[in-house]
Amino acid sequence: MIPGDKSKADANPTKAFFVRMITRDITLEDCIFDLIDNSIDGAWELAGGHPLSLDDKTDLSPFRISIHIKEDHFEISDNCGGITLDDAADYAFTFGRKETAETENFSIGVYGIGMKRAVFKLGSEIEIRSTYKDGDALASFRVPINVENWLASGDENWDFDIEEANNLEQPGVHISVAHLTDAAKRSFESPRFIRNLRRTIARDYALHLHRGLVIEVQGKPVSGWIIELRQGGEFSPMRAQFVEELEGEQVFVEILAGMTAPPPNDSEPSEDFDEGQNNSGWYVICNGRIVLAADKTSLTGWGTEGWPQWHPQYTGFMGIIIFSSRRADLLPLTTTKRSVDETSAIYRQFRSKMRETTKEWISYTNTRKQIRDEATQREEVAKAVPIFQIALRQEVELPRIASKPKVPEANILYTVPKPRLRSLASAFGNINMAYKDVGLRSFEYAFEDLVGDE
Amino acid sequence: MASFDSINYSIRPSKSVQRGIVFEGLRRASNVMELSNAIYVGFGSIWFTDFVQAHKVLNIDDMVSIEANEIGFRRATFNKAYRTISVVEGRASAKLPDILEIEGYNARPWIIWLDYDSALDEEVVEDMQWVVSNAPPNSVVLFTLSATQNAYGAKPIQRPDRIRALLGDIVPDDLSREDCTKETLPITLARLMIDFLKSEVADAARPGGFVEAFKLPYLDSVAMVTVGGILPARGAAAAARALVADASWKGAVEEVIEAPPMTLREIATLQSELPAVAALTRARIQELGFDLHERQVQSFQRYYKYLPSFAEIIA
Numbered sequence: 163m164i165p166g167d168k169s170k171a172d173a174n175p176t177k178a179f180f181v182r183m184i185t186r187d188i189t190l191e192d193c194i195f196d197l198i199d200n201s202i203d204g205a206w207e208l209a210g211g212h213p214l215s216l217d218d219k220t221d222l223s224p225f226r227i228s229i230h231i232k233e234d235h236f237e238i239s240d241n242c243g244g245i246t247l248d249d250a251a252d253y254a255f256t257f258g259r260k261e262t263a264e265t266e267n268f269s270i271g272v273y274g275i276g277m278k279r280a281v282f283k284l285g286s287e288i289e290i291r292s293t294y295k296d297g298d299a300l301a302s303f304r305v306p307i308n309v310e311n312w313l314a315s316g317d318e319n320w321d322f323d324i325e326e327a328n329n330l331e332q333p334g335v336h337i338s339v340a341h342l343t344d345a346a347k348r349s350f351e352s353p354r355f356i357r358n359l360r361r362t363i364a365r366d367y368a369l370h371l372h373r374g375l376v377i378e379v380q381g382k383p384v385s386g387w388i389i390e391l392r393q394g395g396e397f398s399p400m401r402a403q404f405v406e407e408l409e410g411e412q413v414f415v416e417i418l419a420g421m422t423a424p425p426p427n428d429s430e431p432s433e434d435f436d437e438g439q440n441n442s443g444w445y446v447i448c449n450g451r452i453v454l455a456a457d458k459t460s461l462t463g464w465g466t467e468g469w470p471q472w473h474p475q476y477t478g479f480m481g482i483i484i485f486s487s488r489r490a491d492l493l494p495l496t497t498t499k500r501s502v503d504e505t506s507a508i509y510r511q512f513r514s515k516m517r518e519t520t521k522e523w524i525s526y527t528n529t530r531k532q533i534r535d536e537a538t539q540r541e542e543v544a545k546a547v548p549i550f551q552i553a554l555r556q557e558v559e560l561p562r563i564a565s566k567p568k569v570p571e572a573n574i575l576y577t578v579p580k581p582r583l584r585s586l587a588s589a590f591g592n593i594n595m596a597y598k599d600v601g602l603r604s605f606e607y608a609f610e611d612l613v614g615d616e
Numbered sequence: 617m618a619s620f621d622s623i624n625y626s627i628r629p630s631k632s633v634q635r636g637i638v639f640e641g642l643r644r645a646s647n648v649m650e651l652s653n654a655i656y657v658g659f660g661s662i663w664f665t666d667f668v669q670a671h672k673v674l675n676i677d678d679m680v681s682i683e684a685n686e687i688g689f690r691r692a693t694f695n696k697a698y699r700t701i702s703v704v705e706g707r708a709s710a711k712l713p714d715i716l717e718i719e720g721y722n723a724r725p726w727i728i729w730l731d732y733d734s735a736l737d738e739e740v741v742e743d744m745q746w747v748v749s750n751a752p753p754n755s756v757v758l759f760t761l762s763a764t765q766n767a768y769g770a771k772p773i774q775r776p777d778r779i780r781a782l783l784g785d786i787v788p789d790d791l792s793r794e795d796c797t798k799e800t801l802p803i804t805l806a807r808l809m810i811d812f813l814k815s816e817v818a819d820a821a822r823p824g825g826f827v828e829a830f831k832l833p834y835l836d837s838v839a840m841v842t843v844g845g846i847l848p849a850r851g852a853a854a855a856a857r858a859l860v861a862d863a864s865w866k867g868a869v870e871e872v873i874e875a876p877p878m879t880l881r882e883i884a885t886l887q888s889e890l891p892a893v894a895a896l897t898r899a900r901i902q903e904l905g906f907d908l909h910e911r912q913v914q915s916f917q918r919y920y921k922y923l924p925s926f927a928e929i930i931a
Contacts, residue, residue: 352819354815357785584737592771593778
């Protein structure tokens, strides 16, 4: 017989476990992006809330998100409308989205975890201030969180206190975090972290920045990456639009694909090859936010059924798939918003279209090897065009190349000390000359000297 | 060509000023961080100028000089200034790990000054990475490199790419060729190398972080830059930060140090005007009977305490 007071096993989570767990598998950078996402959702709601397609003309220029990072302090503020007191009391600070929460139109937030996870990851002395429009007047509140005290106050009460606060200059949210975690402190001491943060913001929020949104880091606005595909001559990118119904909601899908840069004439990986600089691959965008960039893995199909593994030979290809829906939970987002949920039905449905266009490119890079010089000339005719200006077209168009006989070729491979290579590159007139070109120039130089006319 | 074959570098005036500032900084650092137990590691060449300072000013006995050149190694061994200097033959990249292996050396702070005469290249970048990840707690690290513009590309347009290839992501995307001219490159390189060192230390998760302490671009016909910092133990970080944050800290300058080569008579004449109530002017120099460029006058006034006097001795 089980005594009455032992008839239930306690399965309530402890706060400490919760804080540890939710902050574990997310990078600091992604936490900061979660905060940016919240601000953008506010701006998007104020701007009318509709799918952020490439044709959309919504003006986001009144909105500004400012990030200030110091070695011992983090701050983000926006003028994107703020959180209302009702929302703060009932939803905004709840761990996880309540079933009763309203779906925000075309937002990027889904799971109701972003802000809490972000501030916990950053530090332990937190203040969230909000100013919002209450009728015609402005109203404000603040939520101070001292993580140590909150943890120490026991696992019964999970609530945060809401206090009176002065108004911010404009309706918006201001979050400051002090007593940074060791990981945050280390990253914020690194100029490289801050520069890379700017670069990733420029890329992942390219669509919002294109619509005029201002995101500042350390007082300096980030200029958005201009996403371009090459068009002209025998090259035309694909741009196709689709509307799907899912659980009675519409999901808008758009696919663009084509050449973003001429493919390399030498596909041997060299030490010069810089993966980070390389924009090739697939991009997945959900409600305006790039959640997967320049992907070359099985997530976007490479190396899966009927699809080869990524190879440097395919460099120059760019594919973009854009999903938008009023309900963000229908989109193939993961909780970190830094990857796609491969099991998502809508995503799987469009994988075959992604595969078809990728295969066109793969086959082009195979055939172009036979006529490298001619192919290079044809590629030069195609000019970079921002994706917003690309005309609709169901399939990608690439040059058709008929195979022809060729002179047998020899590959030469040799190793020299780097300083000597750089000295020779300098003497050839360009200290940055690629290794391969230094080799070719040296061969031509020796050939002309020792062989002369062929 | 090895530097000892080209110039007796103990007589370059701006270099002397730079060395004076560095050792004054090191002396102050040793007051707050207990560096008398430190090991000095450097490129002593055949002159050992910095080693003599390390011994006299900082009371350091155990010193290691790295010499890559075969003849240089023999001459360095012959010329070493003190019994406690050991000279090792080889490149820094190969020898530094060996020095760390010497018994007890990984538990004592290092003052390590890699004073290259060459420009930044891949090997130097690797040396910098090795040093900031492996130097024991409370070490002070310094690097000196040539900032001659042509060493980074004969054409200005090539230089930002070359610097990006060397220092990677810390180089801003908008680094322009104007940042890489003869006049601007020393300052640009100094700033970027500091950012690089900071980022490397952050990535290596050193508990005390990197405390930026030295940023000294200088010019004696060839532009050079010296950068460096303190790698404090966690407990010493606050003291190290306070030291360099103090207004009296002179280790970082924003303009290139350009001390004019001057005769003993000129130096004596000018020094008798100093310390001046108002700034010395070119007009005043002319009144005194000779002449200098305005920027040389400023440099003299700022750095005269560190200026050496040179005379030829006919023995």
